[in-house]
Amino acid sequence: MLPDERFRRILEIIRKKQSVTVQELVKQIGISESTVRRDLAALDKKGLLHKVHGGATSIDAGFGAEETVAKKSLKNVDEKRRIAQYCAEIIRPDDFIYLDAGTTTEMMIDFLTEKKASYVTNGIMHAKKLMDYGFRVYLIGGELRAVTEAVVGEEALESLRKYNFTKGFFGINGISKKSGFTTPDVNEALVKKTALSQCLDAYILADASKFGRISAVCVAGLDQAVIVTGKLKEPSFLKYTAIKEVSE
Template sequence: MLTEERYAAILRILAEKKAVTVQELTRILDASESTVRRDLVALHKSGRLYKVYGGATSIDNNYSSSEEDMKTKRELHTEGKIAIARRAASLVRKNDFVYLDAGTTTLHMIDFLQEPTAVFVTNGMPHAAKLAAKGFKTFILGGRLKSSTEAVIGTEAVNALKVYNFTKGFFGTNGISTGSGFSTPDDSEGLVKRSALERCSHAYVLADCSKFNKIYPITFANISGATIITDLLEDKKYRDYTTVLEGEES
């Protein structure tokens, strides 16, 4: 297949699917992975698609690379976040060793925690203060503080995570899609999320309904890599890829 023929085929696929992985394209086009990646780079540079981690999305898809600050996020989708937080908190059991990711929904989760024997590690500055104020044994990762999200990130945080073995982890995300998984705008923050999630026996991603079918530049986990906890699942196809929990549970 000639180069322009591959380009046309890739764009036809994206017109139908909105997102596609490199692996899917190598199979459909009967081309090598390096060839497909070169094609995606060329099409991205020409403005005909968005190249993302592991694949590509169509121009008209819900792709974003920007992020609101913590103050703005706290005012968005509050009712849904509280329902999600309540459900997530109900999953913390006796003697759990929990990783709590930075983010507004995980911060709400602390209000509903009831198991006094649980121990927490977090990269969220407000999370650490709130957990300690409630009497929980709490550890905070070292590293660089990202002011907009109040999250600790960087090499120090990633290295610190290597010694931990969590029974459960609760994570925030900016976007979820079946093709690009769980994604975030910041590569440093994404690396901390990925490193922590890999240390968890059970991982949960907390996401209100606005996060679905959204893609950001950095994927930190595949869609099958965590259970989703949400307030309302409108697109039922996600149940074909992973476990999804909805609503509140006290």
């Protein structure tokens, strides 16, 4: 296949999906991983897409760099604490829980009391904290992403597909009526998406700053999870999904 034809097909796929991984392009176009990576680099240089770790996003989907865990942990602390406490209190003895990496999900651990439940996480700090508190915890394998201290990658996805969770609790970067739940990194989005699909009940833990924001990569539609937040400032979101408010 000639380069121009490959470029055309890559751009067509990204226009439709907004984001794509290298492996998805390998399967859909039928070319090698090294060729995909070279093509993405060339298209990024031409300004036709954004090359990101593990794939690419649409040129219209660039929304800035992700903040570190340390920076996130200092924002909206009181609201995050209320959200975390509510979520911890709905866990039951027979639950098999997925706990996504994130500052609010990490706060949940401080409020957990249910020792008969089991916990699976991709958060390094989450796993350590759960272990220190005496909970039964499973840490999925894969590549460690430094900025969020989260485990990502194909090995992580394979691990998650083996589980069926009763409840899952997720952090997110953006919540939009148009784009759903979004996050900046392709690999982290894939982990969230895969874990969410394995949950009987999924909860998005989101303080007020997340509403109306859009990050580069879509994780799921709004109707695929219950949002747990503080005081909802825009009631129109209730048309799209169930929302639990935990205001003071």
